[in-house]
Amino acid sequence: MFDKITRALSQLEEVEGVVLSSPEGMVLGQSGKGDPGEAAALTVFVAQMATRVGEALKFGRFEKGTFNGQGKRMLIYGEADHSLGLLVKPEASLSLIENRVEAELGGKERR
């Protein structure tokens, strides 16, 4: 199932790579460019930081985030049992990708 999600998302023109990882950073599924282990570590690392930030501010659960830098742009989704990281082109329209991710993850996946 995980590979199906990552494959579907990596088909998007503006997505260069997709990784789905466990909270411990294990690669559950991957597709596209990039070292999956490294991408998973990055995804989990940022998701964990965001979770602590959300707790400190009482902003609730971390849902998604982006970070940009050095011509790279990463879109990260936090879930209770996994995190999804997408390496996207810097000029990509995030709203289109986000809609597709929401559709792929599906309502039952998201809390």
Add this chain to the structure above:
Amino acid sequence: MKGILRDINAMVGVQGSFVTDGKGEVVSLVNESDFPEGSLKIVSQEIIQTVRSLRFAHLSPDEFDLSFGKGRVIARLVGPGMLVILCSRDINIPLLNLTAEVAAKRIERLLESAKESKSEPLELKVEYIKGLTIKGGQIWVDKELVRGWGLEGREGSHKASVRKGGKVRLYRIVGKKGLGRVVRMLSHDAKKLSAKEGDIVQVYA
């Protein structure tokens, strides 16, 4: 800097904003929604530590946008630190991005000018001109004088000029915490000034 943060906070949906230094310390803050200071410190340190770690992994993030169930956090690199904006989930993001972009540039300019002013000569008033004694090729001052110059606890190197008679020499004041002597002159400079041990000179800093 608070003025810039107030401008950001004037935008509908912004709940607070702050600037951190490169160590994760909050250096300026406008906290409209009364977030506990301890919480802001945690946020500041988490973000800066993440930036540092990502740099270690050869990534240099200059912007974060984090969405939560009940809020959103935007962070942008400014100098060695970050500008962090706390806002509601439904904020107008394109407008916030424009506001943050302008604010980040203004803050960077402010940080840059603050950095430059640190290396500029101290503009001490005429009443601070003091007599100093040269001992062993160095100019010595006591704590009271240091305090009078406003240099107490101010570390760093500052330009100054010393005049003895009609001669003026440029040299540097080295400020160090807790030291009674902060002005040093190399012996060859003292020689050029024809200064001898026990001479009284005047300093213009």
